[in-house]
Amino acid sequence: DAGITQSPRHKVTETGTPVTLRCHQTENHRYMYWYRQDPGHGLRLIHYSYGVKDTDKGEVSDGYSVSRSKTEDFLLTLESATSSQTSVYFCAISEDRSVYGYTFGSGTRLTVV
Amino acid sequence: QKEVEQNSGPLSVPEGAIASLNCTYSDRGSQSFFWYRQYSGKSPELIMSIYSNGDKEDGRFTAQLNKASQYVSLLIRDSQPSDSATYLCAENSGAGSYQLTFGKGTKLSVIP
Numbered sequence: 001d002a003g004i005t006q007s008p009r010h011k012v013t014e015t016g017t018p019v020t021l022r023c024h025q026t027e028n029h030r031y032m033y034w035y036r037q038d039p040g041h042g043l044r045l046i047h048y049s050y051g052v053k054d055t056d057k058g059e060v061s062d063g064y065s066v067s068r069s070k071t072e073d074f075l076l077t078l079e080s081a082t083s084s085q086t087s088v089y090f091c092a093i094s095e096d097r098s099v100y101g102y103t104f105g106s107g108t109r110l111t112v113v
Numbered sequence: 114q115k116e117v118e119q120n121s122g123p124l125s126v127p128e129g130a131i132a133s134l135n136c137t138y139s140d141r142g143s144q145s146f147f148w149y150r151q152y153s154g155k156s157p158e159l160i161m162s163i164y165s166n167g168d169k170e171d172g173r174f175t176a177q178l179n180k181a182s183q184y185v186s187l188l189i190r191d192s193q194p195s196d197s198a199t200y201l202c203a204e205n206s207g208a209g210s211y212q213l214t215f216g217k218g219t220k221l222s223v224i225p
Contacts, residue, residue: 042217098205101147104156
């Protein structure tokens with residue numbers, strides 16, 4: 001996972017609280033993604049970014065927002081966490097859209113109680 | 114909606130055997146295909162990519178693509194216990210696509 005760091009690695013939070021997950025990259029890649037991974041569902045795209053301040057929704061974006069103010073940082077915010085958002089969250093980066101695949105970060109395990 | 118289908122397994126093979134993992138996809142426009150390996154509790158790691166029909170070999174791994182039949186496969190020769198992991202198939206719908214669509218993964222267990 002060299003070049004891409006996610007923080008925190010683990011978090012337990014209460015229902016209704018806001019939560020922000022951070023993805024930081026040192027590869028200067030233009031494209032960044034947030035996925036969640038759940039048993040029985042696999043990896044599903046939440047949001048992605050194709051440049052500073054340029055973001056778009058994925059297939060499971062409800063309840064999530066993102067921001068990208070610098071090339072290296074992509075933040076995922078759960079405005080009001082719910083138990084259904086308990087999951088493992090992966091950030092990924094790519095150099096040229098998805099043509100050559102992604103590199104994933106180590107993941108954040110989020111538990112909403 | 115684009116779909117990538119994989120047998121969830123577990124697929125058990127003895128050490129030294131060939132493991133064969135299969136994946137089908139629904140989008141005929143898909144152009145790039147990837148195999149990721151994910152160890153338990155870890156993040157997915159890209160191990161193979163394939164863009165044209167036929168076989169692509171890298172060490173003990175061979176990826177096979179058949180666009181007419183819309184399937185991709187991964188062969189692992191001389192399987193080792195360290196190959197025990199979940200293997201994810203992914204596809205990209207073309208050069209303009211931002212998104213990879215992933216299958217749910219096949220769990221492989223290599224028995225010593």
